[in-house]
Each structure stands twice: as C-alpha cells, then as structure tokens.
Amino acid sequence: MTDLICQRILLKLSGEALMGGGEFGIDPQVIRRVSEEIRELVNSGVQIGLVIGGGNIFRGAGLADGGFDRVRGDHMGMLATVMNSLAMQDALSRAEVDAMVFSALHMPDVCETFTARGARKALDEGQVAILAAGTGNPYFTTDSAASLRAVEINADLMIKATKVNGVYSADPVKDSQAVFYPQLTYDRALAENLQVMDATAIVLCRDNEMPLRIMNINDPGALMRLMRGEEIGSLVVKGG
Numbered sequence: 001m002t003d004l005i006c007q008r009i010l011l012k013l014s015g016e017a018l019m020g021g022g023e024f025g026i027d028p029q030v031i032r033r034v035s036e037e038i039r040e041l042v043n044s045g046v047q048i049g050l051v052i053g054g055g056n057i058f059r060g061a062g063l064a065d066g067g068f069d070r071v072r073g074d075h076m077g078m079l080a081t082v083m084n085s086l087a088m089q090d091a092l093s094r095a096e097v098d099a100m101v102f103s104a105l106h107m108p109d110v111c112e113t114f115t116a117r118g119a120r121k122a123l124d125e126g127q128v129a130i131l132a133a134g135t136g137n138p139y140f141t142t143d144s145a146a147s148l149r150a151v152e153i154n155a156d157l158m159i160k161a162t163k164v165n166g167v168y169s170a171d172p173v174k175d176s177q178a179v180f181y182p183q184l185t186y187d188r189a190l191a192e193n194l195q196v197m198d199a200t201a202i203v204l205c206r207d208n209e210m211p212l213r214i215m216n217i218n219d220p221g222a223l224m225r226l227m228r229g230e231e232i233g234s235l236v237v238k239g240g
Helices: 028-044 060-065 070-094 116-124 142-152 186-191 199-207 222-227
Strands: 008-013 047-052 099-103 128-132 157-162 183-185 212-216 234-237
Touching: 008 028, 008 142, 028 047, 028 070, 028 222, 047 070, 047 116, 047 142, 070 099, 070 128, 099 116, 116 128, 116 142, 128 142, 142 157, 142 199, 157 222, 183 186, 186 199, 186 234, 212 222
Parallel strands: 008 047, 008 157, 047 128, 099 128, 157 212, 183 234
Antiparallel strands: 212 234
16 A cells, blocks of 8 residues: 555546447446456555446436426436446456445345445445445435545545546537646636536535545546556645
C-alpha cells in the first residue's frame, strides 16, 4: 500500500458505461474488463465500495416525463441497479474476487440489506462492497447515493467513472471549444452547472470534504495508474 494514494475508494460506474457499443444492456467484454481492473486494485490492497447506475436498463425519471408515476418509476430504476450489481458480482466472482451486494431495498433472497456497518465490515475483510438500489428512496439519483455511500463507508476518494475524460466547460462531443478542467471546486461546478453530478451529490461531497475524481472508465489501466498517483481526469475539491 505504500505506493498507493488511497486505501479505500467509492467507485461509481454509470450504467451506460457497461453497454459498450450497444444501445442497452451489458456488454460482457466491458464488464469482464472492469472486473479485471477491480481485481488488480483489490490485489494491491485497495478497498472498494462500488455503486452502479441503472441507465443501461431503465431510467425512472425518463418514464416519468412520459406521464408514468415517478415514485413507481424510480423504484423500477432501483431494481435495474440491483440487476447490474448482481451481474458485476458474478463477473468479479469469475475474476476470483470476493464481492457482496448490499441493497437499500430489503430483498433478502437476492442480496444483503445495506447498513454502513455491514459494508465497512465487508471492506475490512477484503470484499468488494457493491452498493445497490440507490438510497432506497425515490427522487434521488445514483450519483447522490454514491456520494452518500462514500461518506458512510469513510472512503478516501470518490471516483465517478464515465465515458468522458473529465470535466469540461461544455459537452466536448458537441462543442470543439470546450475547455478541460484538470481541477476545480465544488462551488464552481455548482455555479457553472458543469454537469459533474447532480447538485445534491455535489453538496454531499462538498459538505463532507469528500474529494471527487471524474475519469474515463474506457481508458484501460487508468484506475491503477490513478491509485499510483498519476493525474487522470478531473479532481473536484473544496475551495481554499
């Protein structure tokens, strides 16, 4: 552990990151590669809490825009995160990594019910703690859930792994003049509405001084390079 910058991290993966080149679902090659990168981190001594979104399967907010009941739609979205979490647990098992799924919704026949104490115990024992079903409440995103869980498990760093290289002043796909921010403050991210995460998630990190790293999950080996001190993606921290 002497050459690694963190002992415990919260890794937030978007559901879309698992799709690969597809339009929905899980790309087996992508989830296999991610599980192998997680194995490398675990074998180096990093403790990993993992939150996975459900956007590759279902988005409750999107259905609500079409007139569907928002609360029911959000519960369906939570179930999508459980499905992704179980898939990741299976991929990690195949990579010979011990992992336990904790759900904010009580479903004892499928996985453990989340408690901060239980998740921390699993981490201390060398297991990957996969934290599913968001916060268990409607109207909260998986980004907000990830920020909350990062604080609850006493993570040293929260990493949001997406399909972009970090934080930009605008969408770099749509705007060739978009400026890359290697480091910025939570307040700037909020003031400029930079779409780092939703406001609730950012405020949770800011108020608990949880450093946040935004990086591209499609960059092979980036997670381990980051743990060894390489500046990858964008770092969001509390201002001076």
